[in-house]
Amino acid sequence: MSAAAPGRRPPAALLVAAAAVAVLAALPAVYLAVVVGDDLAAAVDSVWNSRSAELIVRSVGLAAAVTATGIAIAVPIAWLTTRTDLPGARVWATLATLPLVIPSYIGAYLFVSALGPSGALQDLLEPLGVDRLPSIYGFGGAWLVLTLFSYPVILLTVRASLRRLDPQLEEAARAMGRTPLQAFRSVVLPQLRPAMAAGGLLVALYVLSDFGAVSIMRFNSFTREIYITFTAGFDRTGAAALAVLLVAVTVAVLVLYSRARSRLRLHRASPGTARPARPVPLGRWRWPALGFCAAIVLVALVLPVGVLVYWAIQGIGDDAGIGGLAVNAGHSLAAGGLTALIAALLAIVVAVLVVRYPGRISRGLERVSYTGYALPGIVVALALVFFGIRVAPPLYQSFAMLVVALTAHFLPLAIGAIGAALLQISPRVEEAARGLGRGPLGVFRTITAPLALGGIAAGAALVFLNAVKELPATLILAPIGFETLATDIWRQTTTGFFEAGAVPALVLLCVAAPPLYLLTGRSSPA
């Protein structure tokens, strides 16, 4: 009946634009391949050993563990805060999302300074005869820290999906004699799988690419090994070869995801869910539910922020560089803001192609656009350093190069958010506007963009959040003397002046708060 036209060819201009975006996103990966290809034999030689196999097991194991615990934390909180009479549900939702703004390197340092050897907790326990706590370093520490500061990504996607879900399905299950929990398991959970998979994918990719937390936790994953190989040995080929291996692992994860997604086949919720869901009464489960939310918020937010504030108070006396702080904050805003703007614009092109013209070409371009995100930030930066030196010397260590790197790196965040918003707009609405005398661009400006505004804003906000927090690429690519809040924190903490890093860390959290508010508080599109 309604010809969804599977074979419809996209307009050439859109295709060219999307291809250009894909080229930009693929630039780091391509250049990485160029560097490895220069001395292929040496590259193969440097990774063809059991150490590489161990690295794969360690990194994939960590990603799987963090994703699993992230889902286990995020899904209950998402359900409790959208569908039940949990007291203060809205507040819990916001609090539980907030750890997203704490960069993993800050979180890791806070945990080490609180729970590590001669940390705050051990100082407290010393009089009781405890002179040795179980070590926070290694897999356990990395798992804990990465879970606590990345589960909010899954919380966001699952909550959004829950709010779009038709509550009548749940009520129908209840009417057929299911308890709230059974209804959740049999009706709601299966429909949340696409959101869980999408959020889980982002978390898994994040863990594979994280550099700050694993290096502070001294867990030898790919990124740490690459960094050591590059900085300690100046072994470009070796670092690049390891990076290529990591890319292969990431591609495998992406292939798994896209297989799973086509099996899960997005169930479109009925467009106008008129009635809000009646909240499920928790009854005697209210206290355990509250306890669960409180425990997560305590460990992921209150404890780290408390430690941070404590250090900041210690540091305020020493640090008089308020002027420098303002300059650094300005740099962070400029880099993050410009990246968010450019990424949102480029993501619109890709999202329109993928959503409106599904097919082999658009699927391929979408995957290529994700390569920048699949690469760890440090690898994107190294690849662009090589590119800058060899191909575009004027761009090397320029602000423009930093923005290019951050855009290529975080583009998929915007593509995902904007694509989801476009999926909710009926193509008929756009066709109606075409028939009324507006060209494709006019239709986009007057119809598609206003309707997708929430998704576009969410995409830009996600990119901004991540760009402001980003550490390794900024460290490597920023022009000399160009300090951002993130690089300032890193320099202060690595040189042992943790008190001095605490103030910019607090400022960074404040800068990240408005876009996060936009992400969690934005009302569903009309």
Next chain:
Amino acid sequence: MSETALELRSIRKSFGEVEAVRGIDLEVMNGEVCALLGPSGCGKTTTLRLIAGLERPDAGTISVAGRRVDGDGAHLAPEKRRIGMVFQDYALFPHLDVAANAGYGLGRNPDPTRVAEVLELVGLGGEGARPVHDLSGGQQQRVALARALAPTPDLVLLDEPFSNLDASLRERLRGEVREILARSGVPALFVTHDQEEALSLADRVAVMRDGALAQIGTPEEVYGQPADRWVADFLGDTDVLPATANDGFVECELGRLGVDPGFRGPAEVVIRPESIAIGAGPSPIGLSKSEGVVVERTFYGHDQLVRVELDSGVSVHSRRLGFPAWHPGDRVKVWIDGPVNVLPRAG
């Protein structure tokens, strides 16, 4: 101005392996309301989208108000065709109010008097400031119609315009839409799978089957003189009796009928139930040749459908007014009382 609002010549369109439209010729005249009637999946919506420019035909030509919009390698963009379209789900712009929806096709600064005029035309005068999601289904449809008519298009297309409405509303809106279209003077082509809708709303009906047109004609023609068995069945209930044509007559179960003298050989007599009369007493002027027994009767209020098994074993249906009531077991005389259609029998 050209007499023809729309002209399709040998239009073809395939999606991959599926041939959705296979060679359609159709004309819509100015001031005419034309229906494209067919079952689901027959290619009628695709035809509509081809005319609107939302799909591009593989072959053939399309002209709107004398302008070639498709064919000979040319393909005019939808926004340049001056065609209004009403979508099945209305496709209203959810972020705009009623007036902004209606005025969307009038450019960046729509003329408020024209907007007020079309809203008045569809019976929504003074409702311009309302958000569209506040409106009932019928009102939404009228906004969609106003939006399509506002730029005074050369042609308006309607895709299953009443399928989203409940039965009682549907009937009322059919009349309203007919009147609105007549007053606007814009020729219309609408797609439907509901034969009642097509027959009651259109000046001309094009019956579509498997991507091709099976028959074009007035509602009376396609209903009363269907081109073949399939069209006859699709447009309403029929009984078919085998017969043989000879010397200007056919002889069938229910009697002797006159036909074109040139028509000879095996035939079938296609009869609508309202053309079959039944009675308990003697039939008028000795018309009845057959008798039978009532075996089934369904009462619809204003009429009833009676199934009679003739003594020969053949079943026929008769649609009568609601009274008198017939009952299974009643013995009746059966005769033809109305137009029938004789078609050559295949094989």
